[in-house]
Amino acid sequence: MKGDDTMLKTKSTGFSSVGDRIFDACNYVFMIFLIFVTLYPFINMFALSFNDANDSIRGDIYFWPREWTLRNYAYVFNESNVFYATFISAARTIVGTIVSVFCTAMLAYAISRPEYKLKTFISITFIFTMYFSGGLIPNYLLIKELSMLNSFWVYIIPGIIGVFNMIVVRSFIEGLPEGIMESAKMDGAGDLTTFIRIVLPLTMPALATVALFVAVYQWNSWFDVFLYNSSRHDLSTLQYELVKILSTSDTGSSAADQYADAQGGADIVTPTSVRATMTIVASVPIIMVYPFLQKYFVKGMIVGGVKG
Amino acid sequence: MGKHTVQLKGSASEDSRLSAYFKALGKQKMLMLMSLPFLAWVIVFKYIPLWGWTIAFQKYRLGRDIFDQAWVGWDNFKYLFKEQQFYLVLRNTLVMSSINLVMGFVTAIVLALLLNELRRIAFKRTVQTISYLPHFISWVVAANIVQTALAPEGIINVLLLQLNLIDKPVLWLGVGEYFWGILGVTEIWKNVGFNTIIYLAAITTIDPTQYEAARIDGASRLQQMWHITLPGIKPVIVILLIMNLGHILESGFEPQYLLGNGMNVEYSENLDIFVLKYGIQMNNYGLATAAGMFKTVVSFIFLIVANNLAKRLGESRLY
DSSP: OHHHHHHHHHHHHSOOOHHHHHHHHHHHHHHHHHHHHHHHHHHHHHHHHTBOHHHHTTOOOOSSOSSBOSHHHHHHHHSHHHHHHHHHHHHHHHHHHHHHHHHHHHHHHHHHOTTOTTHHHHHHHHHHTTTOOOOHHHHHHHHHHTTOTTSGGGGTGGGSOOHHHHHHHHHHHHTSOHHHHHHHHHTTOOHHHIIIIIIHHHTHHHHHHHHHHHHHHHHHOOHHHHHHSTTOGGGOOHHHHHHHHHHTTTSSSOHHHHHHHGGGGGGTOOHHHHHHHHHHHHHHHHHHHGGGGHHHHHHHHHHHHHHO | OGGGTSOOOOOSOOOOHHHHHHHHHHTTHHHHHHHHHHHHHHIIIIIHHHHGGGGGGEEOOTTSOGGGOEEOTTHHHHHHHHOHHHHHHHHHHHHHHHHHHHHHHHHHHHHHHHHHHOOOHHHHHHHHHHHHHHHHSOHHHHHHHHHHHHSTTSHHHHHHHHTTSOSSOOOGGGOGGGHHHHHHHHHHHHHHHHHHHHHHHHHTTSOHHHHHHHHHTTOOHHHHIIIIIHHHTHHHHHHHHHHHHTTTTOOOSHHHHHHOOTTTHHHHOOHHHHHHIIIIITOOHHHHHHHHHHHHHHHHHHHHHHHHHHHHTTOOOOO
16 A cells, blocks of 8 residues: 555656657557457447438548438437347346346355355366366257257357356355454354355455356357357357358359349448448447446456466 | 265275265265256266267268268278368468457457556446447447448548549458458457456556666656566467467357358368268268367367476476
């Protein structure tokens, strides 16, 4: 603590040489450049998505829409695939996150108990899987054998526990004062009660980290849709719809074209504006959420990075 | 709930350690209930696929029972190591992951050092928050952004034309030789901010009196950065480097798959795409599994070697 104070003082009042000032100036210029490079693509997509599609063809849309319109959004959401895919994306994100966070926390609690006889065995069994995985083909065949192809649950069940997440939560629980759990035991609370009433609320910072990681993973996933559910259009997700647009965009009749052509909409929207609009739809939930969880995931990364 | 753990004390004295162990375990029914379902889960979803490696030694046919497949010994591996395409994808994998590893490390460390020098805390926080954004965005969105930026009328071509660096728009994703560079820059754009987290945390553990002493000796900010901050985070750098060496065959899958096309396939196709192509699209499960198995086993060897290397260097071990 004392050291921190000293550093702050020297940093704010210390005299700076010419060289240091030049360095500072360059540093600030660089940071502003970094901000620009990071944000520009999103600003540009935003501008294109709210600009009239026919007007966008004229080009020169960079930071702000020239002719405002909501037609791109109205069009994309009227397209039944996208509307339904957004619903599936939201459903898998919500269900997947709740299930995964609860299960990860429960397992982490059990193997954090020093008296638990299977603690080491279970920990090692899980950590081993970080280094060895069956790979694509055996996983695919397993899902097939389990009759989980073409189902919603294939999005949830294979990913219930993430080993990295489990390590983050376990480390956090192990850092809680042991006295709290001891006194709960004294009061006759069993492990389940201790877990739900005491550990769960105290572990919220770590769980927020895990929830963010899982939610982002779920929202961004498309490969499992492609691999397991590509024949079920009603189980498609927003990201997968975007993949379809992307992967055919350099051929003549792209999925984006088809989106645009369907219902004679070619004169209202263009592939460029459909892409921009869907990019914004797919990004906005993340942009809205992650800044608020920043202090949690930063902590989680540090714990996981050190112990993992 | 408490009934399961608070149990009557057994009066009979057992000699064997094993039965004492099981007796103790017997008192932990609730803990077992809370963890054993997940043990079952990990066995089904992580260990059974490991057993699926046997497919690499079979001529696997769909529709036939798993126990009724023809065994072919090392044939799949022999075929794999004779296949030209395999060496091409191996080269692509190694080059792309090396670029990611080196560039990822250097840029993240430099950015962390520079962020650390920002004196206005509010500005620093803003830069950090913004720099994390691309990490959370899906690869699909990122690939979309890259494709848009690199399109003939995209921002990159517009800028280069304005600066007279090129005379006509370049089809960036249509030239195979450019792919590695494009991928490297995209990876940096996406992850550099997020990767600074661990270094910034490490920097805060450096003893501030070192900076004071250096200041009294007249060290400039750059000198302090070079002689104090960088050595201060060296252990973290070494550990992360080792962790990442174990992933040298993990060059990623999504960016290559999403940005790859017929024109750059000789540079964009990596091991993961190779497995997908042979396995899922061409139904050659045996060969694809052999390639996947090769990848995991080699990765593990890398990790062991790196770990021993670190031990010899006197840094803390990983596992």
